[in-house]
Amino acid sequence: MNLNLRWPRSLASRLSLILLVGLVLTQALSFGVQYYERYESAKNTMLGNLETDVSTSIAILDRLPAAERAGWLQQLERRNYRYLLDEGTPGSPMSDTPIAVTSIKEAIGKDYPMTVSDLPGPQKHFQVHLKLADGSPVTIDVRPAMVPLSPWLPIVLLGQLALIIACAWLAVRIAVRPLTRLSKAVDTLDPNTHAVLLDEKGPIEVAHAAKAFNSMQARIAAYLKERMQLLAAISHDLQTPITRMKLRAEFMDDSSEKDKLWNDLGEMEHLVREGVAYARSIHGATEESCRIDLDSFLDSLVFDYQDMGKDVSLSGRSDAVIETRPHALRRVLVNLTDNALKFAGAAELRVEAVNGCLSVKIMDRGPGIAEEELAQVMEPFYRVENSRNRSTGGTGLGLAIAQQLALAIGGSLTLSNREGGGLCAQLKLPL
Structure with missing residues (x-):
């Protein structure tokens, strides 16, 4: 069996x-x-x-009458050795002399000549043969063994192992917790919402990382604010000359050149407004959140289109009241619906609750978008058409604005092609 041992991927597992x-x-x-x-x-x-026990026991047996010796054997018996009143078991001469034999010889070897035999078996076993003063044989049957471990020792070792595991888990948790908080803060970093500052307390390294992250958030917010102000200022400055040029075009004689100029000025004005709208969507709307009935909100949106003679329909019910920014949500749905009307002439909205979140689909039967371009059309100023005509190609900011505003209200926007032709824009909102 081939076991592929891999180094753990997470820092907590490695530590x-x-x-x-x-x-x-x-x-x-x-x-x-x-x-x-x-x-x-x-x-x-x-x-x-x-040494002490053997010398004492042999002395006792030697001084006892032969008839009384058998009654003392049980009292003289020890855990590792006992005494036999016979010649013992035949064995082979010992090749290596154990320390116990040396101790026995030092204890009684001078007074009682003895021989040692090794007995075969899985456990070490030898016998010491000697004769008492009256010639009676005595055998010391020895089975060397260590003192057994206490029964409570395994429980103590298991307790120590559990304590080690608990200490290791606590140490890893303390070490990894700041990194986990930092990782979550990075994942949830959103310039469209108010910055959530990390706690700058704790060890020096953790406090330094938290301060660096908070400073980074502040720099990003300042950069985005500066960019929005720059675009707003450019828009404000451009609107004045565009208005003057429109006034001058009004006094021009009717001609094809006047119409072209008027259309160009209209496109410039629309592009400036869309650019400012995109900048605001990135920076994050200052609109306060409120609770709305989603079904009533969608009914109102669809009725507005139908009053203008647009082919827009709504199916499904959510029966949900959600916390959101209504103006931002309306801008997302309007951009997607206008996009469907522009390319298909009709739009179908469908709302449903799926896997704990709300799904609003805006579907059409237009030409759709090539699969390889579904992600690119979310980028600002990217257009599927090469035409510069606003009525067909647009500015390339509608979907980008919708995506940014969807993120700002805590949702997500995805595009997919429908079976049978057409495009489906799905907006997912949290319940």
Whole structure:
């Protein structure tokens, strides 16, 4: 089975993994050192006790009458060794002398000659054979083993592991939380709404990043405000000469040149107004939000078009009251509806609630837009037609303004071609 181990992608996962592995390895190393020290201490204590216990036990058995020795064996038995009143089990000579054998020899080897045999088996097992003063055989049956771990030790280790995981999670959360806030602030950064300043408290690095982000927001807002003021000033200055030129054209004799000039001046005036409208849509409207009945709002919009003799219809019901900027919403719908009327002569509005949000579709049966140009037509001054005629090509700002205003009211605008021909502009609004 091929396991592809990959380095985690998120910073929180990487920090958690590094901290957890480091702490677990440190804990394992600490436990290993403590266990080794415990082993050495227990071994030294056991060997010291073994010498004293064996010498005492053999002395007791040697002084007891032969008939009473069997009754003492159970009292003299220990966890790792016991005493047998026979020749023991035949075994093979030992190749390596354990430390326990050395301790037994030092305890009783001078007074009681003895031999040692190794017994086969999965566990270390040997026997020490000797004879008492009356010639009776005695065998010390030894099964070396470490002192077993306490039953509560695994619970303590699991508790320590849980504490390590909790500390690692807390440390990662504290370290990553400011980055998460900064990431959310960047994702929600919208020049069309009032800037939401980050909290500049906390560690030095976090406070510095928050201050830098807040300064960036202020610079962006100042730049957009300056651009809008610049376009507004240009529009104001251009309207005066355009008006003078229109007045002068009025006194000209009727001719084809007069009509061309009048049309050019009208296009210039329209372009200036659309440019200012686009600048305001980017900067964000100052209109206050209010609650409106969406169905009544759409009915009013459609009735206005029908009163002007336009082929505009409405289908579907939302039964929703939403918080929005009504003038901005109306401008979005008017731009999209005018676009449908311009290229198809008719427009159909359809409203419905889809996946927790409201959807308003403006559909037509016009020529549609090539798939590769659906995203480009949202850009300012981009036109599908190459014509400079305002009645066909327009200024290229209508869809751009609609998209900016849709974002300003918290919605989104997407374009798609309809089956059977035509275009569908879908405006999604939050409930």
